Amino acid sequence: MPLEAPVLALAIGLIEFGGALVIVAHALAALVLLALRRRTIEGARLILVEGALSGLGFKLSATLLKTIVLQAPRQIAAFAAVLALRTFIKAVLNRDRRRLQAGGPG
Numbered sequence: 001m002p003l004e005a006p007v008l009a010l011a012i013g014l015i016e017f018g019g020a021l022v023i024v025a026h027a028l029a030a031l032v033l034l035a036l037r038r039r040t041i042e043g044a045r046l047i048l049v050e051g052a053l054s055g056l057g058f059k060l061s062a063t064l065l066k067t068i069v070l071q072a073p074r075q076i077a078a079f080a081a082v083l084a085l086r087t088f089i090k091a092v093l094n095r096d097r098r099r100l101q102a103g104g105p106g
Contacts, residue, residue, distance in 0.1 A: 026051020
């Protein structure tokens with residue numbers, strides 16, 4: 001096993017962990033601001049959506065890095081499915097963010 005494989009695995013893990021931290025931090029911020037009545041429900045949702053989009057960006061980067069080590073067709077198919085799902089989720093969240101920023105119905 002080349003030296004690059006463990007280093008790449010560590011980098012992927014750290015990037016994914018960073019993405020999860022971003023999501024959790026935004027969720028906590030939204031809850032705190034909502035509890036302190038400094039944000040409306042829509043404002044808290046917007047903070048949460050922004051965090052989810054940022055976190056998914058990290059996770060998408062980690063997923064793309066995994067393509068370096070993919071070899072079997074089955075692994076590539078699973079990667080493509082995960083990539084498609086994450087892309088769909090980002091599109092839905094972007095639509096929700098635009099609606100929240102425009103002050104649309106919740």
